[in-house]
Amino acid sequence: MYSARDWREYPRRYRLEAGKCKKCGKIEFPTRLVCSKCGAREFETEMLPDTGKVLTYTVIRTAPSQFTDIAPYAIAIAELTNGVKLTAQLVDCDVDKIKVGDEVRIEFRRVQTDAHSGILSYGYKFVPKWY
Amino acid sequence: MRDVAVVGVGMTKFGEIWDSSLRDLYVEAALGAIENSGVDHIDSMIIGCMSGGLFVGQEHLGSMLADYLGIKHLPASRVESACASGGLAFRHALIEVASGMSDIVMAGGVEKMNDISGDGATFALATAADQEYEVFHGATFPGLYALMAVAHMEKYGTTRDMLAAVAVKNHDNGALNPNAQYPFKITMDTVKSSVMIADPLRILDCSPITDGAAAVILTTVDIAKKLGKPYVKITGSGHATDTIALHSRDDMTTIKATTVAADKALKMAGKTIKDVNFAEVHDCFTIAELVVMESLGLYAPGKAGEAVLNGETALNGKFPINTSGGLKSKGHPVGATGVAQIVEIFKQLTGVAENGRQLKSNPKVGLAQNMGGSGGSSLVHILEVA
Amino acid sequence: MGKVGIVGYGCHLPRHRIKVEEIAKVWGADAPSYKKGLMLREKSVPPPDCDTITLSVEATKNALRRAGGINTAEIGAIYIGSESHPYAVKPSGVTVAEAIGATPNIHCADFEFACKAGSEAMFVCLGLVKAGEVKYGLAIGGDTSQGAPGDALEYSAAAGAAAFIMGTENLVAESIDTFSYMTDTPDFWRREYEFYPQHAGRYTGEPAYFKHTCGAAEGMMKKVGMKPSDFTYAVFHQPNGKFPQRAGKMLGFTKEQMEPGWLSPTLGNTYSGASPIGLTSTLDVAKPGDTILMVSYGSGSGSDGFVWKVTDRIDEVRDKAVRTRKLLDENLIYIDYGTYAKFRHKIKKNA
Numbered sequence: 001m002y003s004a005r006d007w008r009e010y011p012r013r014y015r016l017e018a019g020k021c022k023k024c025g026k027i028e029f030p031t032r033l034v035c036s037k038c039g040a041r042e043f044e045t046e047m048l049p050d051t052g053k054v055l056t057y058t059v060i061r062t063a064p065s066q067f068t069d070i071a072p073y074a075i076a077i078a079e080l081t082n083g084v085k086l087t088a089q090l091v092d093c094d095v096d097k098i099k100v101g102d103e104v105r106i107e108f109r110r111v112q113t114d115a116h117s118g119i120l121s122y123g124y125k126f127v128p129k130w131y
Numbered sequence: 132m133r134d135v136a137v138v139g140v141g142m143t144k145f146g147e148i149w150d151s152s153l154r155d156l157y158v159e160a161a162l163g164a165i166e167n168s169g170v171d172h173i174d175s176m177i178i179g180c181m182s183g184g185l186f187v188g189q190e191h192l193g194s195m196l197a198d199y200l201g202i203k204h205l206p207a208s209r210v211e212s213a214c215a216s217g218g219l220a221f222r223h224a225l226i227e228v229a230s231g232m233s234d235i236v237m238a239g240g241v242e243k244m245n246d247i248s249g250d251g252a253t254f255a256l257a258t259a260a261d262q263e264y265e266v267f268h269g270a271t272f273p274g275l276y277a278l279m280a281v282a283h284m285e286k287y288g289t290t291r292d293m294l295a296a297v298a299v300k301n302h303d304n305g306a307l308n309p310n311a312q313y314p315f316k317i318t319m320d321t322v323k324s325s326v327m328i329a330d331p332l333r334i335l336d337c338s339p340i341t342d343g344a345a346a347v348i349l350t351t352v353d354i355a356k357k358l359g360k361p362y363v364k365i366t367g368s369g370h371a372t373d374t375i376a377l378h379s380r381d382d383m384t385t386i387k388a389t390t391v392a393a394d395k396a397l398k399m400a401g402k403t404i405k406d407v408n409f410a411e412v413h414d415c416f417t418i419a420e421l422v423v424m425e426s427l428g429l430y431a432p433g434k435a436g437e438a439v440l441n442g443e444t445a446l447n448g449k450f451p452i453n454t455s456g457g458l459k460s461k462g463h464p465v466g467a468t469g470v471a472q473i474v475e476i477f478k479q480l481t482g483v484a485e486n487g488r489q490l491k492s493n494p495k496v497g498l499a500q501n502m503g504g505s506g507g508s509s510l511v512h513i514l515e516v517a
Numbered sequence: 518m519g520k521v522g523i524v525g526y527g528c529h530l531p532r533h534r535i536k537v538e539e540i541a542k543v544w545g546a547d548a549p550s551y552k553k554g555l556m557l558r559e560k561s562v563p564p565p566d567c568d569t570i571t572l573s574v575e576a577t578k579n580a581l582r583r584a585g586g587i588n589t590a591e592i593g594a595i596y597i598g599s600e601s602h603p604y605a606v607k608p609s610g611v612t613v614a615e616a617i618g619a620t621p622n623i624h625c626a627d628f629e630f631a632c633k634a635g636s637e638a639m640f641v642c643l644g645l646v647k648a649g650e651v652k653y654g655l656a657i658g659g660d661t662s663q664g665a666p667g668d669a670l671e672y673s674a675a676a677g678a679a680a681f682i683m684g685t686e687n688l689v690a691e692s693i694d695t696f697s698y699m700t701d702t703p704d705f706w707r708r709e710y711e712f713y714p715q716h717a718g719r720y721t722g723e724p725a726y727f728k729h730t731c732g733a734a735e736g737m738m739k740k741v742g743m744k745p746s747d748f749t750y751a752v753f754h755q756p757n758g759k760f761p762q763r764a765g766k767m768l769g770f771t772k773e774q775m776e777p778g779w780l781s782p783t784l785g786n787t788y789s790g791a792s793p794i795g796l797t798s799t800l801d802v803a804k805p806g807d808t809i810l811m812v813s814y815g816s817g818s819g820s821d822g823f824v825w826k827v828t829d830r831i832d833e834v835r836d837k838a839v840r841t842r843k844l845l846d847e848n849l850i851y852i853d854y855g856t857y858a859k860f861r862h863k864i865k866k867n868a
């Protein structure tokens with residue numbers, strides 16, 4: 001369905017590529033054209049770390065139609081070890097046992113499937129950091 | 132800048148209005164406002180509507196609604212700021228009159244949400260969030276506010292009961308509002324045992340899917356005086372945005388856009404929050420009302436929940452909030468909500484709120500707080516008795 | 518000719534498991550006899566967000582961790598062998614390559630040969646590296662295979678992936694030689710547009726699995742002039758717990774030699790991942806100088822034989838990524854048949 005939109009997002013969804021402001025060092029994810037901290041316009045590529053901590057979470061029990069196969073599912077905002085905050089699903093865990101402060105790691109997962117015949121959208125999800 | 136007043140208001144019943152289309156709803160509210168105001172013409176019209184396009188496939192609302200209102204060649208625009216579209220329409224109408232560009236402007240709001248499937252409505256509402264970094268990952272609207280609720284509960288110890296108390300109070304008020312979608316009381320137990328949507332928010336913590344429209348007429352205070360009908364002064368207006376994604380906010384437990392907008396509005400009115408007597412706030416979810424109460428500076432961070440439990444914000448409380456029933460009981464036709472808030476404040480300030488909803492405390496200053504998405508935008512307006 | 522072999526290896530398995538009893542209950546089958554007959558207790562199940570591509574990406578990341586800082590732009594080829602590529606047309610390899618930053622200067626195509634597609638990818642990558650065509654070749658065997666409801670194969674069809682970065686320097690295990698044994702044998706197949714594969718019952722045994730596994734093993738050993746006792750370890754394709762044990766015994770290998778690479782009793786059959794994953798769990802415990810015989814099997818049919826010699830680098834490298842046995846045994850989520858059927862898209866829904 002959204003070939004161009006998905007494809008444009010690969011650097012972020014697949015590789016967690018962020019932009020580091022050359023002037024003030026702020027890390028923007030997604031990359032931007034203007035630094036949200038100092039307004040500068042030059043960035044260098046910075047890869048995000050793959051571990052972090054849960055800042056807040058919820059369990060979506062009434063799911064949109066494309067997620068009914070995994071309902072109930074948890075989403076969380078986690079702060080990665082470099083301070084960047086991300087929203088993603090938190091999977092492979094008991095949704096009733098999640099706590100703020102839980103350590104998570106990022107894994108590559110299929111995030112959406114466009115019905116029987118459309119394209120597959122891959123990206124990042126959180127899993128509990130158990131090793 | 133000229134002094135501006137609201138001279139008339141109108142709204143439809145809010146609810147599942149099967150017999151009315153988007154244009155029917157808007158025209159009904161608009162005609163009601165025109166009649167209520169006594170004006171014999173309007174110079175322009177600003178319409179707040181989140182997404183006529185996604186809900187009913189209709190854009191170009193300025194043209195269509197001016198056409199259906201029967202006013203040929205009327206300048207009409209549609210503005211959008213997700214759930215704050217109505218408040219934004221009101222602000223733009225205010226600016227147009229205050230600047231001298233027009234004398235009489237209608238600010239209206241409308242949303243027709245029930246012609247589309249539940250899934251379609253969820254999709255349309257989710258366009259208020261960050262598509263690539265929140266919605267793509269499965270964050271729903273209730274989900275984003277649930278994330279806020281968990282963060283607030285973790286930081287301040289806000290409880291499940293505090294959230295439920297907001298819904299109960301708003302239904303107490305909405306039961307008295309003839310235009311409300313759900314004009315009946317509910318109990319704490321009913322809220323706490325209703326189906327879970329996104330932990331901890333249950334269905335009765337969430338405002339509903341609603342059809343409805345509201346409209347108000349703005350003009351100069353001078354013209355309002357000449358019309359000889361009750362009017363209300365607009366003394367403050369503030370507007371601010373914040374990051375679209377919740378995870379980008381500096382503090383996820385407060386709505387900074389509301390704080391900044393409120394500061395601007397109060398400064399313009401020459402007032403502090405302590406001078407305000409009552410407010411209509413954007414309770415899209417119960418947690419939102421608590422967070423907004425704190426963001427407005429009405430209560431210290433973490434203290435709003437207790438205040439609701441103690442009845443401070445009830446109809447007969449120290450600071451009544453959402454005498455209309457709020458979004459929870461009155462309904463939330465997205466684009467209309469911000470305008471409907473003005474309708475309620477107008478009624479309270481001119482002493483005509485129906486069915487025993489009228490505040491006995493003789494209020495002088497009302498505040499309307501409207502916001503979009505998870506707090507990505509906010510409009511705050513201050514209105515005062517003439 | 519210089520040395521070629523494995524520079525980095527990695528495995529990835531999903532967390533979810535289903536026990537034989539859960540499946541047997543639904544179909545009215547006798548769980549104890551299935552468990553005994555197949556030497557199988559439970560198998561891995563991919564949740565809806567895991568497929569061959571996602572498992573391959575994670576396995577590759579583990580391989581990269583063990584390869585110790587190679588520049589992914591220098592990976593010149595990527596081949597993923599699977600019978601459950603998410604697309605029938607659009608290679609799984611492009612997504613994995615994109616995910617590890619190996620595009621655009623890279624060869625890619627998807628491989629299929631039932632359960633030996635992964636080992637075929639390994640063979641081709643070794644060849645490209647040996648020929649000097651690529652500096653590193655990435656070979657992956659992975660699957661999220663389907664078993665027809667109520668069929669014997671439903672007890673074993675599982676999910677997992679193993680990835681190997683082949684190169685000429687800093688080897689963890691050297692490829693001593695390879696040998697392939699292949700014929701046209703219709704033991705197990707899936708026609709285009711069919712959701713589940715089919716098989717020919719007992720014919721899948723002697724004329725299929727055993728003929729080719731033993732044919733390749735014997736041919737491999739003859740080619741390198743070694744006998745079973747010369748090897749430290751042996752890894753065979755493992756469609757269940759029993760077949761590899763029997764093949765090993767027939768060939769003259771001991772249980773101890775097969776132990777580290779024998780995962781099917783609690784993993785199930787990861788199809789194109791099977792013997793490759795067995796190789797990763799063997800490398801996890803192997804010592805410098807150990808030799809490993811690996812023989813895959815793919816229905817249709819064929820077997821690829823490999824002889825590996827472990828280098829000194831294994832000690833420094835094995836724990837740079839999670840060990841296969843840890844992924845196999847720890848932090849498991851057991852599900853019931855209903856959840857399994859939902860996860861594996863076996864329940865009819867409206868389009």
